[in-house]
Amino acid sequence: MNAVGSRLLTRSTEDYLKAIYSLGGDAGLPVQTAAIADALGVAAPSVSGMLRRLAEAGFLEHIPYRGVRLTDDGRRVALRMVRRHRILESYLTSKLGYDWDSVHDEAERMEHAVSDDLIERMAQVLGSPSYDPHGAPIPTPAGEVEELKHVPLAELGVGQWGELRMVSDKDPERLRFLKSVGLEVGTRFQVIERQPFNGPVTIRVAGRQPQPLGNELARSLGCAARETEGAA
Amino acid sequence: MNAVGSRLLTRSTEDYLKAIYSLGGDAGLPVQTAAIADALGVAAPSVSGMLRRLAEAGFLEHIPYRGVRLTDDGRRVALRMVRRHRILESYLTSKLGYDWDSVHDEAERMEHAVSDDLIERMAQVLGSPSYDPHGAPIPTPAGEVEELKHVPLAELGVGQWGELRMVSDKDPERLRFLKSVGLEVGTRFQVIERQPFNGPVTIRVAGRQPQPLGNELARSLGCAARETEGAA
């Protein structure tokens, strides 16, 4: 019997499960209360209360004072939300002229309101895309996701060519900045210089001036190493 | 000071205000508790409680034991929801292959989740439509709606030609039936026979057999009288 039967699937619970999933509630260490509270912008006691209910409903296992891990049911719900979110971001970007820095908030609300049918219709008119506008892989309706192994831009060696493959969609400011310096998913660049002590990394995108990037930013950019300047 | 400032604009309150508007909370008699309860599928005491809060927030005036009427603020919110709903139904129908009998439920949920920006983008790609797929007029962003003066099919005389202009979107079963007998918005037909005592009305659509329609159904179909068989 599927725990999804409980009509406990509200906007809040969906966002909790999605957040827990993306904090790694899948494998490895249990996800801690404070991380969830931080991700969702709620107080820790609110998380404690919600975790109790989600555990009762069978979406996760809770080890008190340790953290939580998703059950199969919980993971199923989380992946469904991730698919919804990413299909929505893709659709809004391709069909309604949204920029990659403004789709996230819209998708964050819509993901709870639309039917599976609508999501699949959108996927269909897009030709079943595999990646969202930020380069994140879109889970299949069956709940399979591609495992990406990108290297952070901050770890590429001086002189090396790379291609930007994936960027976090959480901070619009950051996305606008990246676009302003010519960095989008698929952009090729060469690493010109790396300052020590977690200093900035300087890169050059074809046809542009060298551009220094702060270390924190450079660590958040998922890249693929490339042999040459040539485009994909 | 605009009462919209109160972040009392939740899914429930939006649906209440929209329902009150469409029950005539605009002009004429005050809308009664039972009518609202019936429209929204909740118990009467739930409505009493909500009306108190909506009145406090300035969206309507409540005369106890009599009913409610929308204030300007309330009407503004209601018309905004009506616009959203109808733009959504139009978009889903034109761009995502929905049938006119399945859009309503989807729009009913989405109308609370999307931004004004998304609605206006949808309106734009559609070319700012004036009517939704059921023939209902779409309010402008400023909150103006066309006043339609349709005549119920049940009131057309025998022998008279008419054109179907508007159908309620609330009952998918009814919409499927209408499509199955060739009736869509814009369809021309001739009245063949009318039984007395609120009996059925028989019409003929070009290229089809005469079709009897129950009186209740015939009263719910908004039509325009036409001189000839010729299409619009």
Add this chain to the structure above:
DNA sequence: ACAAGAAATTAGGTGGCCCTAAATATGAAG
């Protein structure tokens, strides 16, 4: 004028989801 019936409100209660303040468990350092 009054009693019955219908409609609405009040009373009292539930669950969801959030909060702050207080108590408690954990783990690292001394």
Add this chain to the structure above:
DNA sequence: CTTCATATTTAGGGCCACCTAATTTCTTGT
């Protein structure tokens, strides 16, 4: 092994939006 900082949970409360049962108000027929 104790102490202390930090993380977590518990306690207690608020608001929203629903419910059923009881009460009150309105209307209408006699």
